[in-house]
């Protein structure tokens with residue numbers, strides 16, 4: 113333990129210091145510099161990043177009825193998280209071919225690059241890409257990779273994929289996804305994960321799939337502690353042996369777990385705007401990202417499903433800077449943490465770290 117930043121030994125900023133920091137005026141030029149920083153994003157759902165106009169256009173081309181998916185103003189319509197998942201799946205139903213996914217990839221990466229993202233990891237679900245048939249999945253993947261290579265050439269953004277099973281589809285479907293992942297593991301498909309309804313089933317139910325992915329050389333992450341409590345994060349760490357957690361914010365309710373995350377150097381893929389939009393927390397000021405960071409947890413910032421939650425990476429940075437008075441040093445540390453926790457190979461990591469170097 114010596115030399116490690118363990119939470120219990122790590123003083124949380126006292127209330128007076130916090131108030132003093134928040135009372136200082138925010139420098140607009142500094143905010144502008146922060147907004148334009150090069151960014152690393154580790155937690156982005158491919159379909160969840162689809163602009164609503166893109167999905168609406170595809171639905172029209174294919175004569176798919178998407179009644180109830182959009183609000184009158186054109187944005188996605190959902191009442192709560194479970195409804196969000198069903199609207200997400202309805203929107204995804206118009207993505208029917210590898211070519212549709214290639215077009216989606218282009219649209220997503222253009223938007224990410226416009227937000228100064230230089231490296232991104234995206235969650236891809238074979239359930240949506242060919243129904244978890246390995247042959248069909250390979251075709252989808254081929255189309256997505258081609259589009260990503262084009263975006264890298266045109267916009268300099270690097271993309272890598274994390275195959276993701278869907279918790280509420282159950283452990284058997286997850287095994288089929290894990291097989292797709294294992295068959296295509298390499299320098300582009302670099303990880304395996306789980307998303308979906310955290311209140312359905314237990315991490316242990318998915319251990320077989322995570323073991324298969326690990327044995328294929330994939331790095332592991334799991335959504336946990338978004339809707340579930342600290343125990344859900346503990347179970348994901350213990351039963352799935354993941355090195356990153358998607359969200360993980362409810363770990364803050366168990367300081368022994370926070371210490372364990374610090375000790376085991378587990379990185380949290382925190383999505384503050386998503387959490388506020390879905391009312392996991394009433395406001396960004398109530399969000400625990402700053403407390404987790406101050407206790408020494410490796411935190412990173414992502415958008416999750418940006419158009420659904422009316423956010424972008426630039427918005428996230430501006431809102432965090434304003435709310436917690438984070439300066440360039442804090443954001444530089446976040447991006448360094450993200451680059452080091454990325455699942456890409458070492459050559460790619462070196463390239464990303466080089467681009468993060470400050471001039």
Ligand code: ADE
Pocket residue numbers: 157160200307308309310335338386416417
């Ligand atoms: N799938 C897409 N977004 C998600 C989220 N925020 N939580 C769980 N599953 C998801």
Ligand code: ZN
Pocket residue numbers: 155157307335358416
């Ligand atoms: Zn997510």
